[in-house]
Amino acid sequence: MKIFNWSDLNSEEQAFVLSRPALDQSASVSEKVAQIISQVRQNGDEAVKALTETFDGVTLDHLAVSPAEFEDAESSISARSREAILTAIENVSKFHEVQKPSSISIETMPGVTCRREARPIERVGLYVPGGTAPLPSTVVMLGVPATIAGCPLKVLCTPPRKDGSIDPHILVAAKLTGIDQVYKAGGAQAIAAMAFGTGSIPSVSKIFGPGNTWVTEAKLQVAKDPAGAMYDMPAGPSEVMVIADENASPDFIASDLLSQAEHGVDSQSILVTNSKHIAEQVVEAVMTQLSQLSRKDIAAIALEKSRIITTDNLSEALAISNRYGPEHLIIQVTDPESWTSKIHNAGSVFLGPWSPESVGDYASGTNHVLPTYGYAKAVSGLSLDSFLKQVTFQNLSAEGLCSLGPTVEHLAELEGLDAHKNAVSIRLQQLKGKGLSS
Ligand SMILES: NC(=O)c1ccc[n+]([C@@H]2O[C@H](COP(=O)([O-])OP(=O)(O)OC[C@H]3O[C@@H](n4cnc5c(N)ncnc54)[C@H](O)[C@@H]3O)[C@@H](O)[C@H]2O)c1
Ligand SMILES: N[C@H](CO)Cc1c[nH]c[nH+]1
Numbered sequence: 553m554k555i556f557n558w559s560d561l562n563s564e565e566q567a568f569v570l571s572r573p574a575l576d577q578s579a580s581v582s583e584k585v586a587q588i589i590s591q592v593r594q595n596g597d598e599a600v601k602a603l604t605e606t607f608d609g610v611t612l613d614h615l616a617v618s619p620a621e622f623e624d625a626e627s628s629i630s631a632r633s634r635e636a637i638l639t640a641i642e643n644v645s646k647f648h649e650v651q652k653p654s655s656i657s658i659e660t661m662p663g664v665t666c667r668r669e670a671r672p673i674e675r676v677g678l679y680v681p682g683g684t685a686p687l688p689s690t691v692v693m694l695g696v697p698a699t700i701a702g703c704p705l706k707v708l709c710t711p712p713r714k715d716g717s718i719d720p721h722i723l724v725a726a727k728l729t730g731i732d733q734v735y736k737a738g739g740a741q742a743i744a745a746m747a748f749g750t751g752s753i754p755s756v757s758k759i760f761g762p763g764n765t766w767v768t769e770a771k772l773q774v775a776k777d778p779a780g781a782m783y784d785m786p787a788g789p790s791e792v793m794v795i796a797d798e799n800a801s802p803d804f805i806a807s808d809l810l811s812q813a814e815h816g817v818d819s820q821s822i823l824v825t826n827s828k829h830i831a832e833q834v835v836e837a838v839m840t841q842l843s844q845l846s847r848k849d850i851a852a853i854a855l856e857k858s859r860i861i862t863t864d865n866l867s868e869a870l871a872i873s874n875r876y877g878p879e880h881l882i883i884q885v886t887d888p889e890s891w892t893s894k895i896h897n898a899g900s901v902f903l904g905p906w907s908p909e910s911v912g913d914y915a916s917g918t919n920h921v922l923p924t925y926g927y928a929k930a931v932s933g934l935s936l937d938s939f940l941k942q943v944t945f946q947n948l949s950a951e952g953l954c955s956l957g958p959t960v961e962h963l964a965e966l967e968g969l970d971a972h973k974n975a976v977s978i979r980l981q982q983l984k985g986k987g988l989s990s
């Protein structure tokens with residue numbers, strides 16, 4: 553990892569140092585995704601099977617995971633794995649249960665009552681990536697809030713393994729979080745199938761979950777079509793930024809940087825520190841730890857686009873972080889809580905030496921589906937709210953309309969919208985007839 557001293561960089565160099573590995577939005581990816589979507593719309597299940605053969609090298613008879621496959625999965629995983637999945641579900645459930653919104657109601661003026669109530673999204677599609685690693689933890693992060701929100705239809709798609717099966721931990725996590733419709737489909741074809749429906753995969757209103765370029769581009773494209781589906785957020789290649797001072801442990805920092813680098817070749821890990829000494833020690837620790845990893849080849853490529861930035865002080869480090877808007881931000885400084893009010897743009901934050909990013913990935917309780925590419929500046933990570941809609945209600949008494957009606961009539965007149973005005977006037981006339989309006 554290369555070390556850059558922030559104050560030595562001109563603005564162009566600073567922008568380069570904080571640039572992400574580009575999201576491949578080339579015309580070729582966008583055209584190819586458009587073609588995949590069109591194939592799935594035209595030929596449904598048959599197109600999904602053909603595309604699975606092309607991109608995943610698997611021939612499938614059925615897309616739906618059968619009850620027998622769910623049962624086999626139950627018996628094939630260890631008691632320890634089941635227990636770990638249950639602990640994750642328990643903590644993620646606790647943190648998402650307390651996010652349940654309460655209804656609000658207020659009388660804005662006498663006789664005019666406004667209310668807001670949450671409703672679950674009725675049909676949701678959950679995408680669990682599976683290109684390079686099966687992610688049962690993502691099933692937990694998607695399934696738990698969908699179930700707590702009360703979404704009646706939950707459909708899960710994930711790419712099949714080379715033998716046409718789905719990782720059993722994914723199936724067990726699905727069952728345990730209340731999902732029983734799992735389909736063997738990955739990439740853009742899975743997103744298209746959930747957006748428009750196929751013979752076997754039901755269409756949904758909103759699609760959730762992270763994924764690679766193909767998945768992300770497909771989520772964006774199906775949302776543009778009124779017949780398609782909305783999506784949660786652009787959640788692409790994993791990224792982490794660590795802010796550390798001279799008291800932090802170089803080994804801990806290196807382990808955190810590598811934990812995200814190992815996700816994929818396009819992951820990005822950045823250290824920002826006010827200590828040159830720490831920066832140098834981290835370079836060494838990263839190299840030592842990297843050599844021990846089973847995914848060292850992937851992590852090594854990700855590290856080529858990862859960086860270490862040295863700053864004059866921690867305030868400058870925080871400003872850099874807010875400019876970058878990392879998916880994950882780790883604060884390894886003395887008294888980390890004293891810096892939280894200065895953090896504005898980050899998906900999820902890990903405070904102090906005993907809060908590695910991995911705990912949020914798996915089981916602390918927070919959600920690991922988080923905005924990448926700097927979208928943390930504008931959107932939040934997944935939460936219970938993502939699976940709910942807020943419906944507003946208003947109820948006016950006759951007295952309420954008598955008080956508010958003339959204002960609405962006036963505003964409608966300002967906009968030249970006679971029918972709007974008339975919808976009030978016609979009622980006020982009737983109330984006048986009853987002696988209720990002047
Ligand atoms: N931001 C988050 O919250 C978060 C959480 C977990 C994982 N992630 C990220 O999700 C990503 C998962 O990516 P992945 O690739 O492992 O799995 P994936 O499931 O997203 O993609 C695999 C699918 O991509 C399709 N595909 C592959 N090559 C293709 C090609 N040339 N043309 C068309 N389609 C093709 C295939 O259909 C395959 O099934 C990683 O980048 C990881 O860092 C992000
Ligand atoms: N770090 C990923 C989100 O960027 C989530 C994950 C799943 N498993 C391990 N990590």
Ligand SMILES: [Zn+2]
Nearest residue numbers: 790811812913
């Ligand atoms: Zn991770």
